[in-house]
Amino acid sequence: MKATISEVKNYVGAEVTIGAWLANKRSSGKIQFLELRDGTGYIQGVVLKNEVSEESWEKAKELTQESSLYVTGTVREDKRAPSGFELTVTSLEVIQIAQDYPITPKDHGVEFLMDHRHLWLRSSRQHAILRIRDEIIKATYDFFHDNGFTKVDPPILTGSSAEGTTDLFHTKYFDRDAYLSQSGQLYMEAAAMALGKVYSFGPAFRAEKSKTRRHLIEFWMIEPEMAFCDHEESLNVQENYVAYLVEEVLKNCQTELKTIGRDTSKLEKIKAPFPRMTYDDAIEFLKSEGFDDIEWGDDFGSPHETAIAEHFDVPVFVTEYPTKVKAFYMKPVPGRDEVVLCADLLAPEGYGEIIGGSQRIDDLELMKERYEQFHLTDPSYKWYLELRQYGSVPHSGFGLGLERAVAWICGLDHIRETIPFPRLLNRIYP
Incomplete structure (x- = not known):
């Protein structure tokens, strides 16, 4: 079922597919945490190595900031999450791997940011x-x-x-x-x-x-x-x-x-x-x-x-x-x-x-x-x-x-x- 991030509250326990961009990513051993955005909001996608295919795990590893993808997973409530929900990822489809995205998480000057508005x-x-x-x-x-x-x-x-x-x-x-x-x-x-x-x-x-x-x-x-x-x-x-x-x-x-x-x-x-x-x-x-x-x-x-x-x-x-x-x-x-x-x-x-x-x-x-x-x-x-x-x-x-x-x-x-x-x-x- 296709959904937006703002709609996931209506699908707790269900599997949904979201078109998104990768805002940020971090990993911890056999877990990858994908910060996803789709224009309606932000949600964290959790990729567990033991619960996805090897192909999906490798695709997640290749993702860079602002890469675009379709991500499928099960919605679950998590009060610690900013949105109150997380996505346990079951599979993902990469649309494009973004290369050398200029605005990184580090600080940038105002003129630089305005040039890249x-x-x-x-x-x-x-x-x-x-x-x-x-x-x-x-x-x-x-x-x-x-x-x-x-x-x-x-x-x-x-x-x-x-x-x-x-x-x-x-x-x-x-x-x-x-x-x-x-x-x-x-x-x-x-x-x-x-x-x-x-x-x-x-x-x-x-x-x-x-x-x-x-x-x-x-x-x-x-x-x-x-x-x-x-x-x-x-x-x-x-x-x-x-x-x-x-x-x-x-x-x-x-x-x-x-x-x-x-x-x-x-x-x-x-x-x-x-x-x-x-x-x-x-x-x-x-x-x-x-x-x-x-x-x-x-x-x-x-x-x-x-x-x-x-x-x-x-x-x-x-x-x-x-x-x-x-x-x-x-x-x-x-x-x-x-x-x-x-x-x-x-x-x-x-x-x-x-x-x-x-x-x-x-x-x-x-x-x-x-x-x-x-x-x-x-x-x-x-x-x-x-x-x-x-x-x-x-x-x-x-x-x-x-x-x-x-x-x-x-x-x-x-x-x-x-x-x-x-x-x-x-x-x-x-």
């Missing part, structure tokens, strides 16, 4: 991280569908910038200029006017020449947008969504969290609602912590975000930033035009901003003023203005960077491990 993915740590990433993706779909959202896919090629910045990848769209999308938000606002509550989940590109451990050139964004929704209601959605992601990872990825050595006690504290701090209070707090260089009106950098987040065990919202440091489409706080109805959600443990969101301007005349202020005279912005002209309503939305969320939930030192093939400032290989 296509193979590094096979390691138990990288396997676990990508399984957790997949769980976060699944939880995202479940959360938004269960809460009445419709998934809408915005374009990747656009004729304008979502936030009016110059950090864009330029290309030619036949005889016109086009850009790789840095955000689907503007299009999601249009979709919300048609469908009420929507979200997108797709790639985004930012040509920032940044080398920090938090930045990727190509990354994935989850961007919900909600009609008839104010800023406070949006914050409630955000905190419930993030708490749900953590809950699902804790529930379904205990093996993976253990593999990467994550302190799950820190994740177990993540429950909504999250604390909130206004930008005004954050400035005062930072000054009290010795950040004498920060002044009201300045945007926060990584050290500032880390200092704020360190005082909380859970993510914290920093709200009502100055208008001048935020995007043109954000709605001012009533009676206080110098700040906007927005929030950044800062993750604990020094991981910085994982969500940025705001209530959007819904007043046509105010949006026209912003167009003039930000010199948005390009015809490619005409359609966005029209959203305020035909049935405008209060609406809010936010964007969560998938890789930053994965880095935080996994407790990783660098964002490069959160995505299968990271695109960094000086790396587009493999």
